[in-house]
Amino acid sequence: MTSPLVSIICLCYNHAAFLHEALDSVLAQTYPHLEVLVVDDLSTDNSVEIIEKYVRRHPQIRFLKHKRNLGNCASFNEALQLSQGDFIIDFATDDVLHPERVARQVAAFQQLPASYGVVYTDAELIDEQGASLGFFYTRSAEGSLTPLPAQGEVFSEVLGRYFICPPTMMMRRQVLEELHGYDPSLAYEDFDFWVRSSRYWQYHFLDRPLCQRRMHPRSLSRQVYQKGDKQLASTVKVIQKAQKLVRTPREKEALQARIRYEARHAYLTANYSEATQLLRLLEEEQGMTLTYRFLQVLTQKKVPLQFIRRWYHRWKYGHTAA
CATH class of the missing domain: 3.90.550.10 (Spore Coat Polysaccharide Biosynthesis Protein SpsA; Chain A)
Known part of the structure; x- marks a missing residue:
């Protein structure tokens, strides 16, 4: 060979x-x-x-x-x-x-x-x-x-x-x-x-x-998932590409899960513009729930709840998230 x-x-x-x-x-x-x-x-x-x-x-x-x-x-x-x-x-x-x-x-x-x-x-x-x-x-x-x-x-x-x-x-x-x-x-x-x-x-x-x-x-x-993270804008673009490639119900569910994950982290790091875009994509994918409707309102009003992410990281990993 x-x-x-x-x-x-x-x-x-x-x-x-x-x-x-x-x-x-x-x-x-x-x-x-x-x-x-x-x-x-x-x-x-x-x-x-x-x-x-x-x-x-x-x-x-x-x-x-x-x-x-x-x-x-x-x-x-x-x-x-x-x-x-x-x-x-x-x-x-x-x-x-x-x-x-x-x-x-x-x-x-x-x-x-x-x-x-x-x-x-x-x-x-x-x-x-x-x-x-x-x-x-x-x-x-x-x-x-x-x-x-x-x-x-x-x-x-x-x-x-x-x-x-x-x-x-x-x-x-x-x-x-x-x-x-x-x-x-x-x-x-x-x-x-x-x-x-x-x-x-x-x-x-x-x-x-x-x-x-x-x-x-x-x-x-x-540098991911920090305030001002420039990589989140790229993630939005990749998800838009993925929307065109999805073929099956399982893939659609996986895409919805990804959008929810990214939207949560975007919001909890005060990247409100990207969070808004991601929640809009979640709507397009018919993946909105009451929880994410509420997150959409919090995002629009820019309610600062970043302490939740810091608390979670301190509880799970023993340190404070950036």
């Missing part, structure tokens, strides 16, 4: 503190047929200096240095167009790859039908200093996982809940080409990619922690 080329697209923005560990993990892959592209999106720290040192030592690395900040989605698309791999990894350079990451995911793809477009895995979560924070999936004594991974046809699942750790994905190139890459008008890519790709492609879960995901205050994931 031939070994396909894998392109690792490394996206950097002010990751100087993590770059050495990230790029070393890419270069330490046991899989031999790799193409490495690094994009610096106009970092203001010394990321470029670090990357240039790596390029001098490892001339096989292709370096794209931006003169203006384009954002993650456009940066990824630029590198995707220049890449040639049959499979693609979108790698943020504050994360770390397990040495067997590429080899195991390629092996999984080679055992799957051609209808599978994504293989994703578990991940270890680490802090800024690299200390372990546990794993993305919580495991019971019996071995069951929370959140429960989904496989095969996962469209309704990605609409209704969050169960994929984004940096663990390996994507078939054909999927990205059919989608014309990421949507550069969005502030983030994962939910949009899941919705658009899972409508036509199947997903496979490989139960191994094959990367470390860095959790720190500057990461995009830590």
Whole structure:
């Protein structure tokens, strides 16, 4: 069986503190047929200096240095167009790859039908200093996982809940080409990619922690559901796309559940404009209940009940929500 080329697209923005560990993990892959592209999106720290040192030592690395900040989605698309791999990894350079990451995911793809477009895995979560924070999936004594991974046809699942750790994905190139890459008008890519790709492609879960995901205050994931969160506007756009893709009653229910979830969080973080839009979408989907009618009134009057979310997080997680 031939070994396909894998392109690792490394996206950097002010990751100087993590770059050495990230790029070393890419270069330490046991899989031999790799193409490495690094994009610096106009970092203001010394990321470029670090990357240039790596390029001098490892001339096989292709370096794209931006003169203006384009954002993650456009940066990824630029590198995707220049890449040639049959499979693609979108790698943020504050994360770390397990040495067997590429080899195991390629092996999984080679055992799957051609209808599978994504293989994703578990991940270890680490802090800024690299200390372990546990794993993305919580495991019971019996071995069951929370959140429960989904496989095969996962469209309704990605609409209704969050169960994929984004940096663990390996994507078939054909999927990205059919989608014309990421949507550069969005502030983030994962939910949009899941919705658009899972409508036509199947997903496979490989139960191994094959990367470390860095959790720190500057990461995009830590900026979600805060007052002024620009990613919520992108979520509204993705839900509007999903409306056009829904086919079954189960998918419609999953979409309603997603809209309710996003509307609650938008309201409870004082993002009233996005909450208003989301509740309007819920009306379009005939998913309004008395509770959400009441939430609509609270949103219109901008009644500040953010303390409820802070109280809930303190009760459930032992800390205060941002």
